[in-house]
Amino acid sequence: MITEIAQIDIKPGMEAEFEAGVQxxxxxxxxxxxxxxxxxxxxxxxxxRYRLFVNWDTLENHTVDFRGSPDxxxxxxxxGHCFASPPEVEHVTNVVRKSWGK
Numbered sequence: 001m002i003t004e005i006a007q008i009d010i011k012p013g014m015e016a017e018f019e020a021g022v023q024x025x026x027x028x029x030x031x032x033x034x035x036x037x038x039x040x041x042x043x044x045x046x047x048x049r050y051r052l053f054v055n056w057d058t059l060e061n062h063t064v065d066f067r068g069s070p071d072x073x074x075x076x077x078x079x080g081h082c083f084a085s086p087p088e089v090e091h092v093t094n095v096v097r098k099s100w101g102k
Contacts, residue, residue, distance in 0.1 A: 001036065001094065002059050006052040006087040014082040015048060021079040022052070028071045028078075029054060034061025048084065059091055 010018045022040050029038040034057035043049040056062045066072055 002056045002062065002091050003094070004052075004054040004056060004062050004089060004091055006054075006089045008050045008052060008079075008087045009046075009084040010048045010050065010082050011084045012048060015042075018050070018079055018082040021082065025075050025078050028075050032061070032069070032071060033065045034058055035066070052087075062091070 008018075019040070019042075026038060029035050036055040036057065038055075039053045041051050041053070043051075054062065056066075
């Protein structure tokens with residue numbers, strides 16, 4: 001499993017529009033080959049900064065299959081106009097994970 005982490009800075013005043021666009025895009029990610037889930041988180045310190053987390057079966061499911069698909073263009077139509085700068089994207093694998101049951 002690969003997790004894509006996209007750090008996305010949004011133009012001032014476009015936060016609600018961006019969040020709505022990501023919500024509309026959930027079905028796009030849901031039907032993407034190898035996609036296992038998506039989450040959007042907003043920075044408390046920098047409210048115009050978001051991190052999008054997408055779980056993929058393989059790196060190529062994101063970099064080849066999704067980015068080469070018409071759905072990637074649809075995703076960008078929904079949210080791209082909100083970007084203050086191009087997103088910074090990296091891919092990670094889980095090394096340690098533990099939740100506390102408190």
